[in-house]
Amino acid sequence: MALYSEKVMDHFRNPRNVGVIENADAVGEVGNAKCGDIMKIYLKIDNDVITDVKFETFGCGSAIASASMATELIKGKPLSEALALTNKAVVEALDGLPAHKVHCSVLAEEVIKKALQDYYERNGIEYDRTQFPDCDSCEHCSI
């Protein structure tokens, strides 16, 4: 069996929504270069709906594919739906990831939450902190 599903390879080869949004309404970044993967996303938000999304990734094939898939899953969706997106949903949409690559989908989930947190902070919107990852004390890279 090949390492990656056809879906993963498709999103890796033809990533959707790559790039940067100047004057984005929200930006999120997770991961670190030491571990070998970083994701960054930019959101345009209008009336609590994600009207545009772009991403950049430093990482392996599944990191690029996970970020690409995650942007497709939240584009045009209300913030509540984006907030509810799980890494499991990303993995399923990609027709699975190898066990040692599942953390890439976790980064995809977390980067969206990071961006939404940024949006709430910028606009002084009250939010439930427990729903957001604490990236600063995350030890998944253990470096």
Add this chain to the structure above:
Amino acid sequence: MKTIYADNAATTKMSKTALEAMMPYFTEIYGNPSSLHTPGQEAAEALWQAREDIAACIGAEAREITFTSGGSEADNQAIISAARSGARKNKKHIISTAVEHHAVLHTLRRLEKEGFAVTLLDVQPDGSVTPEQVKAAIRPDTCLVTVMFANNEIGTVNPIREIGAVCREAKVLFHTDAVQAVGHLPINVGEMNIDMLSASAHKFHGPKGTGFLYAKRGVVLTNVIDGGAQERGKRAGTENIPAIMGMAAALKEACANMEENTAKMIAVRDRLIAGLSEIPKSVLNGSRDHRLPGNVNFCFEGIEGESILLLLDDKGVCASSGSACTSGSLDPSHVLLAIGRPHEIAHGSLRLSVDESVTLEDADYIINAVKQTVEYLRNMSPVWRDLISGKKEFTIKD
């Protein structure tokens, strides 16, 4: 689309000569060399001839060659043998380097748990160790120095003869993991002061699953596989005659054509190094002068190795990387870390290892493919964006 196979340090294509040499031993001369009947004795004779041929290629005697399942087993047996002999004299210190293959490092780790002391020498920025470093590390209780002939990742060739001389003078056994060197570099175990040497057939166009350990006469080997009396009682199990015949044929062929093949490979290697050096914020890993003829290894800042490999594969270029994602662990290559590359740079490494079939035209195709791939990945990398906007400082200066 054409496929350019540039991962010969991982494994090579079997040569036709080697394949043809193997064939009769599957269906015609299939006897067990331990059997007394004619088919058995024919196999025994072939086995001895293979042993002589292999020995001749490295300046050894036939009885100094023990056939194994490959390089890893040879490394295990060499180190364990020296350790057991050392322990009998209460010598339980072993010297090696930080950039060895895991077949060496993990065997040493096991011995450490058994109470041996292991000194892993740091390497020079080019990945080599010096005879002076070895000399300074030798203690009265040192029973073995094991230093690889040439590094499998970055291609650096060590001053083996000089390191061997230091060991000889101190009366310490010297083993070298020569898996990447045998069939590619001239080797004479006598002139190079080598007591034990490991080799693997599939790195020089022979079959997989076979290799050999050279052990100088007088070096006592310890079994790692117990059973029958094959290989003078030092390695049990019916010999894999077809594979051994293939290995002997491949090595003879490699040694006979070494000069011609090396010249071709060096031309391609140097073209690749020159071409890839043009990529901004790239750096060559390993020695420029003391380098395997077919090895090229670069780090590219701001991108990750697995992505490079997948995209190159789409363009028909087969390569490898020392990134964490390709090693299946969280850490990038221990070799790249040992030569001082930081984690984030080590993740963006690319190894190309060519054989004599790769042409200068192929090299130009590879250079172009790598340039496109690096540029494409950098354009979607937040790290690269931070670097070019000045938010972060470049690690690679050029």
